[in-house]
Amino acid sequence: MIRVKMSTNNRKKEIDRVLGISGENIKLCMQCGKCSASCPSSSNMDILPHQIIRLFQVGNYEKVLNSQTIWNCASCFTCGSRCPRNIDITKLMEAVRVTVVRNKGESRINIKELPEKINDKMPHQVIVSAFRKYNK
Amino acid sequence: MKYSYFPGCTLKTKAQELEKYALSSAKELGFELEEQMEWQCCGAVYPLATDEIATKLSSVRTLASAKEKGEKLVTLCSACHHVIKRVNEDMRTDESIRNKVNNYLNLSEDYKGEVEVIHYLEVLRDEIGFDQLEKLVKNPLNKRKIGAYYGCLLLRPNQVMSFDDPENPSTIEQFIKALGGEPVKYPYRTECCGGYLSLDKKDMATGMASNILSSASKHEIDEIVTACPLCKYNLEISETKNGVTISYFTELLAEALGLK
Numbered sequence: 405m406i407r408v409k410m411s412t413n414n415r416k417k418e419i420d421r422v423l424g425i426s427g428e429n430i431k432l433c434m435q436c437g438k439c440s441a442s443c444p445s446s447s448n449m450d451i452l453p454h455q456i457i458r459l460f461q462v463g464n465y466e467k468v469l470n471s472q473t474i475w476n477c478a479s480c481f482t483c484g485s486r487c488p489r490n491i492d493i494t495k496l497m498e499a500v501r502v503t504v505v506r507n508k509g510e511s512r513i514n515i516k517e518l519p520e521k522i523n524d525k526m527p528h529q530v531i532v533s534a535f536r537k538y539n540k
Numbered sequence: 541m542k543y544s545y546f547p548g549c550t551l552k553t554k555a556q557e558l559e560k561y562a563l564s565s566a567k568e569l570g571f572e573l574e575e576q577m578e579w580q581c582c583g584a585v586y587p588l589a590t591d592e593i594a595t596k597l598s599s600v601r602t603l604a605s606a607k608e609k610g611e612k613l614v615t616l617c618s619a620c621h622h623v624i625k626r627v628n629e630d631m632r633t634d635e636s637i638r639n640k641v642n643n644y645l646n647l648s649e650d651y652k653g654e655v656e657v658i659h660y661l662e663v664l665r666d667e668i669g670f671d672q673l674e675k676l677v678k679n680p681l682n683k684r685k686i687g688a689y690y691g692c693l694l695l696r697p698n699q700v701m702s703f704d705d706p707e708n709p710s711t712i713e714q715f716i717k718a719l720g721g722e723p724v725k726y727p728y729r730t731e732c733c734g735g736y737l738s739l740d741k742k743d744m745a746t747g748m749a750s751n752i753l754s755s756a757s758k759h760e761i762d763e764i765v766t767a768c769p770l771c772k773y774n775l776e777i778s779e780t781k782n783g784v785t786i787s788y789f790t791e792l793l794a795e796a797l798g799l800k
Binding site for chain 1: 731
């Protein structure tokens with residue numbers, strides 16, 4: 405199977421750490437775009453899923469970290485289940501998110517604003533899952 | 541037949557109908573769901589980062605408790621089912637996670653993924669059988685046009701969930717048919733409702749839910765059934781509801797069995 409050559413730069417250590425946490429082999433990605441075409445949240449993304457993988461391949465981690473994409477992925481697993489090279493991009497998105505939110509002061513949901521966002525019909529499931537995704 | 545049963549937090553609060561009608565229907569259909577003692581929240585989302593351990597412990601406690609009783613573990617909420625089934629797979633196939641979790645939990649016997657995790661719909665399909673269910677229906681649904689909404693968590697990733705064909709599932713349609721309804725397939729029945737985005741990014745979630753409801757409306761569907769409390773909530777708050785009602789599959793079951 406053809407694999408891309410990864411660029412190396414000064415963020416290699418961080419990139420390797422994220423890829424390690426994800427457990428995914430992004431060298432297998434051939435940029436077919438099936439993930440982006442399938443993603444139900446792609447209209448909420450500034451960088452499409454297959455482009456995120458490409459940015460990793462060329463070593464542009466800065467752009468991945470600053471993207472809205474990683475925060476607007478709904479973890480629906482559609483990308484991974486359709487990928488012809490069996491890359492679970494959901495795991496890659498999660499790996500980037502956790503490396504951010506595990507740092508002190510980097511939780512995304514502001515607890516003070518929470519009462520305005522909760523209503524009587526909202527199931528516990530949404531609160532627990534959002535906190536697992538955005539806060540540590 | 542007796543099963544260990546994991547309800548999950550939402551079924552005790554905002555999604556009581558999902559549980560209530562599941563339990564009364566089980567009794568009518570002749571199987572027992574025994575709620576586990578001291579169950580803990582599954583965490584609602586499967587920890588995708590491969591270095592997570594603590595967030596998998598509650599699922600393993602649940603699984604180990606079912607193993608002690610020698611029973612299959614039955615779930616009702618799609619999210620609980622997804623989390624517990626995937627953690628079970630990790631315990632079965634990932635030696636590093638298995639060792640770390642077992643070292644931490646110090647159970648009387650190491651847990652190695654032995655328990656079979658099945659969703660209530662799988663009990664109906666594989667253990668009771670939809671043919672048998674059809675015979676037990678007292679109030680057939682009069683060919684009502686009903687759309688199944690699967691969402692993500694029951695179906696994907698198929699390598700682990702192995703619930704149904706992830707692109708073209710038919711379990712809930714067969715279930716609706718057995719109850720005397722007319723299942724209507726529509727393109728968005730396996731698309732994501734927006735999930736947890738609805739807490740902090742409500743507009744994004746309602747946009748995604750709207751696509752699902754528009755797709756159902758175009759196929760002249762008046763009611764949708766689901767197994768997930770969060771999917772139900774996201775579909776219900778969507779502005780393009782067009783009068784479509786959203787209920788749990790167990791409500792439909794209880795109705796057809798004459799229990800509601």
